[in-house]
Amino acid sequence: MDLLGDGYSSFRWAPQQLITADHMIALQGSRDYGTVVSPAEWDPPCDAYRALPNGNNFFRGKSRNSGEFVEVEMARLSDVALNPYPLDFFKNITNQPTFANASTCDNMIRWFNTSMSVGEFAPRPVLGRIRANAFPYEGVEKEWTDVFGVQVATPFIENNYLDCQTMKGYVGTGGLGDSFIEDTNIINGDDWISEL
Secondary structure: OOOOOOOOOEEEEOEEEEEEEOOOOHHHHOOOOOOOOEEEEEEEOOOOOOOOOOOOEEEEEEEOOOOOOEEEEEOOOOOOOHHOOOOHHHHHHHHHHHOOOOEEEOOOOOOOOOOOOOOOOOEEEEEEEEEEOOOOOOOOOOEEEEEEEEOOOOOOOEEEOOHHHHOOOOOOOOOOOOOOOOHHHHHHHHHHHOOO
């Protein structure tokens, strides 16, 4: 989104979110950006997704306060070439500064070259289906099929409550939002946050 009106700087608009209902810090942190937040419950709880009998992965989030929900089912593609979107595309869109009402911006930088995303944990292309009743379609259930994505775990650094104007010129990966780090040895599994 062209938040600054310069036709160049990259931003991602996230005006509404479902967030785990008992995670008060995350709920308030998101609201501080002007985001409309729905406290939610997740299936499966405390996990990114669960395996279905057909081999696909699944997760669902549902608001405790309304009929809003989002549901994702995905199957791994057998070949990276089957996904029309390269990994760099996903790196770019996930590394754009995020805003809700533009009072402040969140700059979350995801890293894609750590021990969490190489070898057996390398990004995997997926094809799935999304079903939702959420912004901007409240009250109307929508479904999208043949949705391409990538399944990957990434550590991140988050720079909170930034003046959005300071992100002028931000271009996603390859600039201030470069999603690669020089030395992958500083991050090993669960130790990464303590070593930064």
